[in-house]
Amino acid sequence: MLAKRKIGEPALRFKSVFIICISIFLIGIFSGCIDSTEDVELIVLGVLGESKEFTLTDLKQLSSISGTSEYQNSYGNWAGKGVYKGVPIAKFAESIGGIQQGDILVVTSEDNYSQIFTYNNIYPSTEWEALQGTMILAYEYNGTQIPAWEDGLRIAFLPTDEKYSNDDSYATSSLEAKGAGGPKWVKFVKKLEFKRENETVTFGDGTTNHTLSWSQILKLPSINQSGRSITSLNEVSDLQYYTGVNLTYVLDVLIDLNQDFSVDIVASDGYKRPFSKDQFFGNLTFYDELGTNIGHGGPQNLSLILAYYEGDQKIGLESGPFRMALVGSDSPITSSRYWVKLVNYIEVVVY
Numbered sequence: 001m002l003a004k005r006k007i008g009e010p011a012l013r014f015k016s017v018f019i020i021c022i023s024i025f026l027i028g029i030f031s032g033c034i035d036s037t038e039d040v041e042l043i044v045l046g047v048l049g050e051s052k053e054f055t056l057t058d059l060k061q062l063s064s065i066s067g068t069s070e071y072q073n074s075y076g077n078w079a080g081k082g083v084y085k086g087v088p089i090a091k092f093a094e095s096i097g098g099i100q101q102g103d104i105l106v107v108t109s110e111d112n113y114s115q116i117f118t119y120n121n122i123y124p125s126t127e128w129e130a131l132q133g134t135m136i137l138a139y140e141y142n143g144t145q146i147p148a149w150e151d152g153l154r155i156a157f158l159p160t161d162e163k164y165s166n167d168d169s170y171a172t173s174s175l176e177a178k179g180a181g182g183p184k185w186v187k188f189v190k191k192l193e194f195k196r197e198n199e200t201v202t203f204g205d206g207t208t209n210h211t212l213s214w215s216q217i218l219k220l221p222s223i224n225q226s227g228r229s230i231t232s233l234n235e236v237s238d239l240q241y242y243t244g245v246n247l248t249y250v251l252d253v254l255i256d257l258n259q260d261f262s263v264d265i266v267a268s269d270g271y272k273r274p275f276s277k278d279q280f281f282g283n284l285t286f287y288d289e290l291g292t293n294i295g296h297g298g299p300q301n302l303s304l305i306l307a308y309y310e311g312d313q314k315i316g317l318e319s320g321p322f323r324m325a326l327v328g329s330d331s332p333i334t335s336s337r338y339w340v341k342l343v344n345y346i347e348v349v350v351y
Contacts, residue, residue: 042137042153042189046096047103047196056146059139059153062087066140067133067158072166073182080185084156086138089122092192103196104213107155110188115155116216117184118174131168133159137189152188157181175203175210176219178253199321201306204347205254214308214321221246223305225327229336234291236333242325244307247280251348259350265324266345273324273340280304284326287333301328306343 042054065088070081093099105117120128121135138156141149157164169181177184197213204210212220224243230236251257263275282302286294307325308315315321324340326332 043191044092044096045191045193047099047194048097050096052096056139059087059137062091065134065136065158068162069133069156069158069164070162071157071164071181071185072169074180076166078163079182082142084136084138084154084158085140086136086154086156089117089135089137089155089192092137093122093194096194099194100196102200102211102213103194104215106191106193106195106215107186107189108191108193109186110152110190113186115184115186116174116177116219121172124172128172131159132157132164132172137192154189155184155186157184174216175212175250175253176216201322201343202345203250203254204345206348206350210254217245217306217308217322221249223303223327225303225329226331227325227327228331228333229326229339230287230291230333231336236287236289236291237336239331240310242305242307242327243309244305244322244325247304247306247346250346251280254348255350261348261350264345264347264349265340265343266347267340267342268344269342271340271342273338275304275338279338282326282328284334284338287335289333297328297332297334301330302332302334303327304338306346 042059044052044054064085066083066085068081068083070078073079089105093105099105099119099122101119103119105122106114107117108114117135121132124132124135134157136156136158138154139146139149141151141154146152157168159168164181164185166180169184170178173179173184195213195215197215199214200211201217202209202211222243223246224241226239226241228237228239247263248257251261251263255261261277261280263280265273265275281299282297282304284297284302286297286302288294303326305325305327307323308321315323319341322343324338324343326334326338
């Protein structure tokens, strides 16, 4: 005998199925809220225009390394000690066609904070490797991954002594990036941009040459003041504001400024203009608009800069992209022979 179907049974079955479906739907929604790894994206740009995007899932599928490290901040304090896990930056360079000596890496965070690194940070020599270790993009700290780790994707260095000190940072940085270790550990990294730039200038200190690209030059301390030049025929240039590198800062990084030294400014066409120590610090003749000698300048009212902007425009190729300019708060007029164009090499000679 067939069992009798109870009154209301189909409705109960429908209700059960409905509840199960709703439960599955809600689980899917909440799972998506908890597992937000696919929302974490990294943009990688190559030197020839290649572009790739990575989610956290993508990153975790790449070869990774881990190690204990900490960094020293601008105040000399230590911070961030722990175990970092992530992808060596070299892997990203290789993923977009590779890089070569002279290329740079611009690391940009979600709030547009950026730091510049060189080929030598990504592929360090034995000496640099001992100081900075491998440079990685970390996605895990002490076993906690992002988004639970709230620093987001982060640059980290893994030296063998497990301490990335300010001295280590200084010794393994190019001229524009000399400084504390902490700022190099960029948080919330959003973009890795590998760049190859033809516009460069080289600073030499007698033992080592430091070649900087346009992007690196713009990171150096700058001056924005006006100045004019005068030719041997008493032709005075129009007053113009120039923005450029504070060369006193650069020399202070390279040498002891208390020493006796001279500076040779060399142009790409072979022209060379020497500056004595006194001249470098502004002790040059000032002229009026008629070409009359009206005395000498000094460090308080004349600065020798490597200019890259004339007004708000990049200096044209007929004079730049880098040229010397002598500027001050009173728009001094100085001899045009010191306004060297097409500068590509600055050598410091210590006596």
